[in-house]
Amino acid sequence: MKVLAILYKGGAAAQQEPRLLGTIENQLGIREWLEKQGHEFVVTDDKEGPDSVFQKNIVDADILITTPFHPGYLTGDLVSKAKNLKLCVTAGVGSDHIDLNACVERKIQVLEVTGSNVVSVAEHVVMSILLLVRNFVPAHEMIERGDWMVSEVARNAFDLEGKVVGTIGAGRIGYRVLQRLLPFNCKELLYYDYNALPADAAKTVGVRRIDDLKDFVSQCDVITVNCPLHEGTRGLVNAELLKHVKKGAWIVNTARGAICDKDAIAAALKSGQINGYSGDVWNVQPAPKDHPWRTMKNPVGGGNGMVPHYSGTTLDAQARYASGTKTILENFFNDKPQEPANIIVGIGKYESKAYGQR
Numbered sequence: 258m259k260v261l262a263i264l265y266k267g268g269a270a271a272q273q274e275p276r277l278l279g280t281i282e283n284q285l286g287i288r289e290w291l292e293k294q295g296h297e298f299v300v301t302d303d304k305e306g307p308d309s310v311f312q313k314n315i316v317d318a319d320i321l322i323t324t325p326f327h328p329g330y331l332t333g334d335l336v337s338k339a340k341n342l343k344l345c346v347t348a349g350v351g352s353d354h355i356d357l358n359a360c361v362e363r364k365i366q367v368l369e370v371t372g373s374n375v376v377s378v379a380e381h382v383v384m385s386i387l388l389l390v391r392n393f394v395p396a397h398e399m400i401e402r403g404d405w406m407v408s409e410v411a412r413n414a415f416d417l418e419g420k421v422v423g424t425i426g427a428g429r430i431g432y433r434v435l436q437r438l439l440p441f442n443c444k445e446l447l448y449y450d451y452n453a454l455p456a457d458a459a460k461t462v463g464v465r466r467i468d469d470l471k472d473f474v475s476q477c478d479v480i481t482v483n484c485p486l487h488e489g490t491r492g493l494v495n496a497e498l499l500k501h502v503k504k505g506a507w508i509v510n511t512a513r514g515a516i517c518d519k520d521a522i523a524a525a526l527k528s529g530q531i532n533g534y535s536g537d538v539w540n541v542q543p544a545p546k547d548h549p550w551r552t553m554k555n556p557v558g559g560g561n562g563m564v565p566h567y568s569g570t571t572l573d574a575q576a577r578y579a580s581g582t583k584t585i586l587e588n589f590f591n592d593k594p595q596e597p598a599n600i601i602v603g604i605g606k607y608e609s610k611a612y613g614q615r
């Protein structure tokens with residue numbers, strides 16, 4: 258079979274660090290294994306435009322492997338050109354870069370390595386909440402500049418204790434964030450999700466569910482976004498919703514960039530409607546050099562904790578998603594059943610309940 262993988266360029270780092278498995282250099286550690294079985298393995302990071310290696314090779318590929326960190330966007334148009342395609346594997350979590358509806362129609366399965374990096378992301382969320390609330394980034398930048406003016410950074414530094422924190426989406430990552438926030442003695446933990454948490458899970462973390470999104474955001478000091486990107490969440494945090502956000506709230510989005518409206522977020526931060534925005538996901542990846550989220554600031558010069566998409570690709574996570582990808586392929590080649598939690602789209606239907614209410 259022809260297996261096509263769109264991975265990210267690792268450069269010198271990938272040559273020095275073989276555990277960077279998600280790169281075009283280290284190829285998820287599966288080249289030898291695939292070739293021994295007689296499969297063809299094409300690996301590239303060249304993914305944009307009709308002349309890209311991705312678009313040229315998708316036409317006769319049987320299996321497509323992608324990663325959310327450098328997404329090969331499998332549009333409906335490409336699905337129709339991919340005549341042999343039977344399986345898409347996301348090496349990681351989050352398959353919104355694949356046109357899932359088109360895959361349902363064409364009976365192409367979409368699997369991801371569910372759970373492979375949920376702890377990695379939850380830890381990043383907690384770190385991002387703290388760095389915004391405590392005004393960490395401007396404080397560090399001051400030190401690098403050689404300055405020392407405590408009042409300049411303390412003027413916008415707070416404690417997380419006593420604040421209300423809410424998650425949009427209380428699935429694997431959202432719930433792990435709540436678990437990790439427990440010792441901080443927040444005033445209250447809230448969640449907004451059409452799938453309710455089991456009662457005992459909600460009780461364990463003491464979280465309260467709110468059904469109305471505007472009501473939810475108006476109560477939160479910190480909002481963390483942990484739902485997938487789909488028709489129902491694209492642009493969910495937009496100018497209209499931001500009007501209902503508590504003035505000076507902090508937003509952390511490690512889910513998907515396009516859940517938050519790029520320009521509305523930049524404007525809300527600039528005006529002080531929100532005090533900070535942090536995360537690692539962007540509406541386009543790689544983000545263009547002039548993307549407003551790279552440099553946006555609140556009125557006192559801080560509130561930006563943006564980084565490249567890497568929270569779910571720690572070396573620990575890469576080991577898990579590389580091994581999970583291999584297991585999915587192994588099951589597929591040997592006609593063995595897949596782990597049900599990994600199946601986003603099964604043959605001709607959605608198996609996951611997380612990509613919108615259907």
Ligand code: NAD
Nearest residue numbers: 350351426427428429430450452484485511512568569611
């Ligand atoms: P999950 O499927 O376990 O949980 C997602 C939850 O979001 C579900 O409970 C679902 O009901 C809820 N949800 C869906 N639509 C919603 C809506 N409109 N409003 C409120 N809640 C909604 O998934 P997970 O493992 O927790 O991952 C969540 C997302 O995080 C992934 O889909 C992916 O986009 C993102 N992610 C990012 C990284 C990263 O490196 N930054 C890594 C892994 C996952």
